[in-house]
Amino acid sequence: MTDGSSKFAPERAASSTRCHRSLCPITRRALVLRNRLRAICARDLSFPVLATLLVLVTALVPQLPLRDAVTHGDVSGMSLVISRQFAILSPFCALLDMQALLTIPQHIAVLVTLLVGFVCWRVVHFTRRTTYPVWRREASGLLAIVLLAPALILVVNALMPRPMARLVLDDPDVLAIDVHAHTASSHDARPDWTATRVRDWHRASGFDVAYITDHKRFGGAIDAVALNPRRAGDDVVLLSGLEMRNAGQHVNVLSMTQAESTHVVNGDHLVKGMRLADGRAPIIVQTIPFDFRWFAGRHQDSLARTTAIEINDGAPRGLTTGLRRHAEILALADSLNLALVAGSDNHGWGNTASGWTLVRVAGWRELSPAALAVRIEQVMAGGRNSTQVVERRTPLLMTVPQLAMTVPFALVATARGLTPPERVSWVVWCWSTLLVRVGVRRAASLALARARLARTRRRQRIRIVPIGAAAGLQR
Numbered sequence: 001m002t003d004g005s006s007k008f009a010p011e012r013a014a015s016s017t018r019c020h021r022s023l024c025p026i027t028r029r030a031l032v033l034r035n036r037l038r039a040i041c042a043r044d045l046s047f048p049v050l051a052t053l054l055v056l057v058t059a060l061v062p063q064l065p066l067r068d069a070v071t072h073g074d075v076s077g078m079s080l081v082i083s084r085q086f087a088i089l090s091p092f093c094a095l096l097d098m099q100a101l102l103t104i105p106q107h108i109a110v111l112v113t114l115l116v117g118f119v120c121w122r123v124v125h126f127t128r129r130t131t132y133p134v135w136r137r138e139a140s141g142l143l144a145i146v147l148l149a150p151a152l153i154l155v156v157n158a159l160m161p162r163p164m165a166r167l168v169l170d171d172p173d174v175l176a177i178d179v180h181a182h183t184a185s186s187h188d189a190r191p192d193w194t195a196t197r198v199r200d201w202h203r204a205s206g207f208d209v210a211y212i213t214d215h216k217r218f219g220g221a222i223d224a225v226a227l228n229p230r231r232a233g234d235d236v237v238l239l240s241g242l243e244m245r246n247a248g249q250h251v252n253v254l255s256m257t258q259a260e261s262t263h264v265v266n267g268d269h270l271v272k273g274m275r276l277a278d279g280r281a282p283i284i285v286q287t288i289p290f291d292f293r294w295f296a297g298r299h300q301d302s303l304a305r306t307t308a309i310e311i312n313d314g315a316p317r318g319l320t321t322g323l324r325r326h327a328e329i330l331a332l333a334d335s336l337n338l339a340l341v342a343g344s345d346n347h348g349w350g351n352t353a354s355g356w357t358l359v360r361v362a363g364w365r366e367l368s369p370a371a372l373a374v375r376i377e378q379v380m381a382g383g384r385n386s387t388q389v390v391e392r393r394t395p396l397l398m399t400v401p402q403l404a405m406t407v408p409f410a411l412v413a414t415a416r417g418l419t420p421p422e423r424v425s426w427v428v429w430c431w432s433t434l435l436v437r438v439g440v441r442r443a444a445s446l447a448l449a450r451a452r453l454a455r456t457r458r459r460q461r462i463r464i465v466p467i468g469a470a471a472g473l474q475r
């Protein structure tokens with residue numbers, strides 16, 4: 001497809017070249033450079049310019065990419081640390097992190113924004129030109145941009161290994177805990193999600209302790225506990241647990257091992273008044289999402305007592321419930337004196353930790369893993385104010401008008417959390433795309449010009465042959 005102006009481009013270029021020949025070499029080069037810059041149209045510049053503005057403006061109002069999960073306010077005494085590789089790949093890693101932390105309605109909002117953006121772009125495109133849309137091509141473009149590209153990014157985000165952001169705590173007596181992690185022993189986990197990989201994932205995210213809470217199985221927890229360090233401070237400690245049902249709701253029983261399997265009835269239901277092998281009442285964590293009527297219902301007395309509740313769960317449904325029913329979860333925790341906790345609910349997909357449960361245990365690094373588990377659970381038994389939960393900062397958008405702003409809010413939140421090296425990386429990557437686009441377009445136009453020249457020469461040869469043959473016949 002060519003527009004009207006391009007027909008006269010060769011004549012313009014020829015006259016320009018004739019003018020340039022009469023100038024001194026430096027002026028000639030400057031004019032060539034100016035013409036090349038003019039060839040880079042506003043469409044090419046818009047993306048790097050806007051991205052650079054976003055990076056520079058948000059540098060004036062930076063914020064820690066962490067917040068308190070209860071108040072959604074700022075936190076102190078901790079930071080989110082990234083590696084050099086993360087900084088270099090920051091436009092990808094930071095945006096993939098943000099994508100992994102969106103709620104389900106926010107994912108839908110991103111798709112709707114892409115759909116509306118695509119339609120607006122094509123309408124503007126065709127109103128500026130005299131050509132008409134080829135509907136099959138438009139439909140394939142729509143499919144690629146609105147459905148296939150986001151789906152591909154989601155798959156890459158879930159499967160591809162990449163650098164992770166790590167929580168670092170200033171206070172050596174505070175430790176970061178995950179109360180909800182899975183291994184390949186869970187039926188819905190990644191098949192190659194071994195205990196070693198789980199430990200690597202938690203180390204890369206800044207966790208000190210994680211409970212392996214597989215569904216109905218202890219194989220992953222047994223493997224994980226066998227590889228624990230002797231001293232808790234030497235590596236990530238993985239502890240045993242089980243995800244099961246308590247009156248139809250999914251709960252995690254911390255420190256439960258195969259020895260207490262007798263407390264499981266009807267497949268994966270928890271019996272009332274269960275005790276761990278050492279006689280302690282276990283910490284029973286209510287995961288999210290769950291049926292909120294259960295807590296307010298009259299069945300509470302017949303169930304094993306829940307002592308903690310997730311306010312942050314890293315699975316998409318958990319993130320959705322954690323945001324949408326934040327006030328109700330807090331009200332439950334306040335009224336029933338439940339400890340607030342965070343669970344990654346990681347089944348082996350993705351590289352982003354959404355929240356950390358912080359607990360203070362003086363001198364925990366010197367303890368054995370078993371002794372540390374007892375101390376952690378003693379603290380959590382203290383109820384509502386025994387823990388602090390910190391989470392990654394995400395857009396707090398729930399209503400339909402708010403959700404319409406998901407894309408800009410997510411971009412601004414991501415950009416405000418960038419470190420200075422990441423900002424440099426973003427600018428370099430954005431302007432690199434300009435060079436690539438210009439280079440590709442230049443290569444394409446050269447290839448087109450060569451093809452046209454070759455076709456013209458072929459036509460000239462075809463014309464010459466019959467005339468020569470005709471001349472020979474005349475002789």
Ligand SMILES: [Zn+2]
Pocket residue numbers: 180182243345
């Ligand atoms: Zn789970």
